[in-house]
Amino acid sequence: MTRSLAVHAGLLALLLALNWLLPAYHQGNLARVMTLAIYAIGYNIAFGYTGLLSLGHAMFFAAGMYGAALPMRLADLAIGPSFALGLLAGAALALVVGLLALRTAGVAFMIVTLMFSQAFYLTILLLGTWTRGDEGFVIPAIDRQIAGLDLTAADTRYLVAWALFSAALLISLRLVHRPLGRSFVAIRENEERARLLGYDTGRLKLWSLVISATISAASGAAYATLFGYAGASFAGVQYSIFPLLWVLLGGAGTVLGPFIGTLFMFYLIDLSSGITEAYMLIAGVVLVLLTLFAPGGIAGEIRNRLWRALP
Amino acid sequence: MTTPILETRGLSRSFHGLRAVHEVDLSLAPGRIRALIGPNGAGKTTLVSMLIGRIAPSSGRIAFDGQDITDLPAHERVRRGMAYTFQITSVFARLAAEENVALAARRRLGTDAPAVDRAVADALARTGLADRRAETARDLSYGHQRLLEIAMGLAQSPRLMILDEPTQGLADSEIEAFEALIRELSATTTILLIEHNMNVVMSLADEITVLNFGEVLAEGPPEAIRADARVQAAYLGTEPADAT
Amino acid sequence: MDFGPHLLLALIEGAVLAAVLALMASGLSLVFGVMRVVNVAHGEFFMLGAVGSWIVAHQLGGGAGVWFAALVAVPLAVGALAAAADMTILKRLDYDPERTIVATIGLLYIIQQVTLMTYGPEARPVAAPWDMRIALPFVERGEAGWQFYYPWGLSTTAWKLIVLVASAVVIVALRLFMTRTRAGLVMRATQLDGEMATAMGIPVERVYAAVFGLGAALAALAGVLIVPIQQAHYLMGGDALLLSFIVVIIGGLGSLAGTIVAAVLIGLSDGIISVFFSPTLAKILATLLVALVLVFRPQGLFGTRAR
Numbered sequence: 001m002t003r004s005l006a007v008h009a010g011l012l013a014l015l016l017a018l019n020w021l022l023p024a025y026h027q028g029n030l031a032r033v034m035t036l037a038i039y040a041i042g043y044n045i046a047f048g049y050t051g052l053l054s055l056g057h058a059m060f061f062a063a064g065m066y067g068a069a070l071p072m073r074l075a076d077l078a079i080g081p082s083f084a085l086g087l088l089a090g091a092a093l094a095l096v097v098g099l100l101a102l103r104t105a106g107v108a109f110m111i112v113t114l115m116f117s118q119a120f121y122l123t124i125l126l127l128g129t130w131t132r133g134d135e136g137f138v139i140p141a142i143d144r145q146i147a148g149l150d151l152t153a154a155d156t157r158y159l160v161a162w163a164l165f166s167a168a169l170l171i172s173l174r175l176v177h178r179p180l181g182r183s184f185v186a187i188r189e190n191e192e193r194a195r196l197l198g199y200d201t202g203r204l205k206l207w208s209l210v211i212s213a214t215i216s217a218a219s220g221a222a223y224a225t226l227f228g229y230a231g232a233s234f235a236g237v238q239y240s241i242f243p244l245l246w247v248l249l250g251g252a253g254t255v256l257g258p259f260i261g262t263l264f265m266f267y268l269i270d271l272s273s274g275i276t277e278a279y280m281l282i283a284g285v286v287l288v289l290l291t292l293f294a295p296g297g298i299a300g301e302i303r304n305r306l307w308r309a310l311p
Numbered sequence: 312m313t314t315p316i317l318e319t320r321g322l323s324r325s326f327h328g329l330r331a332v333h334e335v336d337l338s339l340a341p342g343r344i345r346a347l348i349g350p351n352g353a354g355k356t357t358l359v360s361m362l363i364g365r366i367a368p369s370s371g372r373i374a375f376d377g378q379d380i381t382d383l384p385a386h387e388r389v390r391r392g393m394a395y396t397f398q399i400t401s402v403f404a405r406l407a408a409e410e411n412v413a414l415a416a417r418r419r420l421g422t423d424a425p426a427v428d429r430a431v432a433d434a435l436a437r438t439g440l441a442d443r444r445a446e447t448a449r450d451l452s453y454g455h456q457r458l459l460e461i462a463m464g465l466a467q468s469p470r471l472m473i474l475d476e477p478t479q480g481l482a483d484s485e486i487e488a489f490e491a492l493i494r495e496l497s498a499t500t501t502i503l504l505i506e507h508n509m510n511v512v513m514s515l516a517d518e519i520t521v522l523n524f525g526e527v528l529a530e531g532p533p534e535a536i537r538a539d540a541r542v543q544a545a546y547l548g549t550e551p552a553d554a555t
Numbered sequence: 556m557d558f559g560p561h562l563l564l565a566l567i568e569g570a571v572l573a574a575v576l577a578l579m580a581s582g583l584s585l586v587f588g589v590m591r592v593v594n595v596a597h598g599e600f601f602m603l604g605a606v607g608s609w610i611v612a613h614q615l616g617g618g619a620g621v622w623f624a625a626l627v628a629v630p631l632a633v634g635a636l637a638a639a640a641d642m643t644i645l646k647r648l649d650y651d652p653e654r655t656i657v658a659t660i661g662l663l664y665i666i667q668q669v670t671l672m673t674y675g676p677e678a679r680p681v682a683a684p685w686d687m688r689i690a691l692p693f694v695e696r697g698e699a700g701w702q703f704y705y706p707w708g709l710s711t712t713a714w715k716l717i718v719l720v721a722s723a724v725v726i727v728a729l730r731l732f733m734t735r736t737r738a739g740l741v742m743r744a745t746q747l748d749g750e751m752a753t754a755m756g757i758p759v760e761r762v763y764a765a766v767f768g769l770g771a772a773l774a775a776l777a778g779v780l781i782v783p784i785q786q787a788h789y790l791m792g793g794d795a796l797l798l799s800f801i802v803v804i805i806g807g808l809g810s811l812a813g814t815i816v817a818a819v820l821i822g823l824s825d826g827i828i829s830v831f832f833s834p835t836l837a838k839i840l841a842t843l844l845v846a847l848v849l850v851f852r853p854q855g856l857f858g859t860r861a862r
Binding site for chain 3: 053100101103104106107108110111115116118122123125126237241244248276277278279280281283284285287288290291292295
Binding site for chain 1: 385390
């Protein structure tokens with residue numbers, strides 16, 4: 001346990017140091033990556049650890065984003081409470097969706113989550129008077145202050161993103177070592193066996209989804225407050241595919257995988273969108289190659305070949 | 312007269328008109344070893360699947376410790392003290408053997424990590440798997456996987472343990488060890504055993520229930536069953552003892 | 556126009572949509588029915604049909620002869636592409652349901668983005684081979700009883716009628732193919748029991764490639780038929796996929812009859828709801844309906860419960 005803790009703490013220390021070492025462009029990128037990696041971490045809990053392949057997580061991300069941004073825009077609420085509202089929105093949505101969607105499994109579950117997410121996206125468009133639909137809205141810099149910290153300043157933004165990311169990483173690390181996290185893995189590995197060992201798999205899957213959604217919502221809320229923008233595209237199908245892509249690439253069912261995958265894909269797309277408008281082609285090719293040759297992802301392959309105890 | 316630990320009344324199950332189990336009244340006294348035998352297709356696995364909650368009965372009631380559990384989901388029944396090992400081995404193939412057993416123990420012992428570790432070590436030792444604890448479950452031999460299932464059952468400290476053909480695939484020495492384990496276990500746990508190996512049945516069982524075409528054909532102590540002409544006829548042999 | 560003729564017009568428009576939808580959904584349903592695979596890239600095959608028609612019309616000029624060549628050649632080409640994808644990618648995944656869906660998502664992006672890179676982001680129209688408008692009669696009660704008359708504005712195009720006829724013909728042909736020919740029997744046998752089929756000498760992998768190709772060809776055909784009515788655009792697969800999903804799930808995955816009925820229902824009601832209410836609201840209701848059907852009645856209207 002201590003060796004793996006050292007590795008994870010080491011990564012966090014490195015990321016912290018990079019705040020002062022990176023040029024402005026990459027510092028901004030990494031802040032964005034860390035914020036989105038929180039989303040990947042959240043997704044990984046449902047998908048990587050519990051085996052729930054959802055194609056609709058964008059609704060939880062967007063619930064966090066709008067749950068935080070709308071009160072700030074419409075009711076002038078401060079950042080702290082808005083952030084909390086974002087988390088609450090994600091958790092509540094997951095509870096409702098989960099109670100319905102978890103009555104299905106496998107392919108049906110994938111489609112049901114996709115459908116609910118689509119309905120959520122379309123509702124955001126429908127309520128365009130308040131949400132500004134696809135166009136979205138900006139959160140003015142004046143509102144993005146908390147406890148005297150100006151979140152629009154590059155350093156502050158990076159450090160806050162880092163702090164939130166660290167929290168998410170450590171939460172997931174702790175979770176996988178606790179009985180709850182182990183029971184998620186049991187469900188993924190052999191659900192009927194878990195049931196017949198006395199585990200209430202229905203309730204546990206709901207817990208997994210709610211925890212996953214809350215962390216995803218945190219990412220959405222953080223993204224809105226740190227980067228000052230909320231838009232309907234974050235609720236679209238693409239934003240449901242992204243965490244799947246990041247987690248698969250980095251390593252589903254590992255703690256570091258989500259971050260590795262997010263970082264990798266971010267820069268891959270960043271580089272290729274300089275070359276062509278069709279940068280999602282890269283995403284498509286990577287997905288196909290991953291499912292064919294490396295279902296374990298980067299961290300997963302490391303775990304299988306080099307270091308079996310990597311959490 | 313002690314309360315039976317498990318009791319069924321009129322338990323039946325049909326599949327699209329085919330009667331798999333019909334009007335079975337079963338009563339298990341606590342602390343005894345009961346063997347459930349019968350030709351292939353007699354409905355034994357269907358019967359125990361209903362007991363543990365894997366499938367729902369078409370009609371009839373089941374009571375555990377005097378409480379009606381017919382409508383309880385499987386995981387609830389396990390929490391009340393039932394344990395089940397599958398006929399076709401069902402372990403967590405990609406996890407280590409010790410994690411398999413730990414999962415079984417953890418549900419009861421929760422966050423008490425030292426207690427879980429002790430229960431795991433104990434279960435592995437009693438099934439002879441202690442030096443294979445770190446191996447991945449699917450890398451174990453078939454016989455060892457079946458023992459792993461039993462270890463998982465032990466780790467639950469159940470009141471009633473239902474074993475579905477536990478000795479299938481075990482070598483003779485392993486079967487001996489298994490018999491010793493069951494005898495030791497029956498001091499604290501009631502055992503219900505589906506078995507085809509008649510030597511094991513005759514050696515272990517306090518009572519035998521014979522199922523044929525989904526109905527109880529005969530019930531009683533081993534000697535009576537061995538001598539029962541109907542049982543012999545059902546097995547199409549004169550000596551149940553040499554059927555394996 | 557009065558309400559009566561207006562409704563008739565809406566019904567015809569809806570029928571055309573339903574016909575194309577039925578074609579597309581049959582392809583999706585066929586693939587799931589035989590292979591137990593959900594092909595998320597199905598909408599992209601539809602798009603390729605439309606874009607392919609544009610390419611053919613653009614290179615070889617218009618004219619009926621060229622059009623009929625396209626009607627046959629484009630679906631064949633798309634079908635071949637799909638079969639190749641099946642043999643190189645899906646086969647290697649052993650058709651594992653979850654990994655297959657992820658792979659088809661990747662395929663979706665590859666097809667979509669390559670089209671973006673080559674065909675471009677614009678929507679381009681393709682003219683139908685004939686441009687005839689056909690006035691439609693309606694009835695009204697006159698002094699001499701019920702009479703036919705031709706309300707102004709109530710008309711359709713020859714092409715739309717062709718779409719209706721062609722779709723009906725293809726779907727009937729598909730049904731006959733599946734139930735009356737040896738190839739169709741082989742496909743259904745493979746669906747019922749893959750292992751048994753292999754044991755009886757049926758080349759299951761080739762059957763799967765053929766089925767996957769056929770499913771894609773049906774989608775492409777739908778694209779070819781619809782392109783004179785809509786335009787060819789690289790993103791047109793998304794909406795089409797969603798509608799096909801809705802039809803297939805409500806009608807019941809694997810059931811051809813259910814697919815037809817659902818396509819008619821969805822096609823007609825989508826038109827009507829979109830006219831009288833907001834199209835966005837219609838879509839929201841449709842997606843929620845799909846989700847709830849899957850949760851509470853997963854076999855849809857006519858489908859059989861998945862084994």
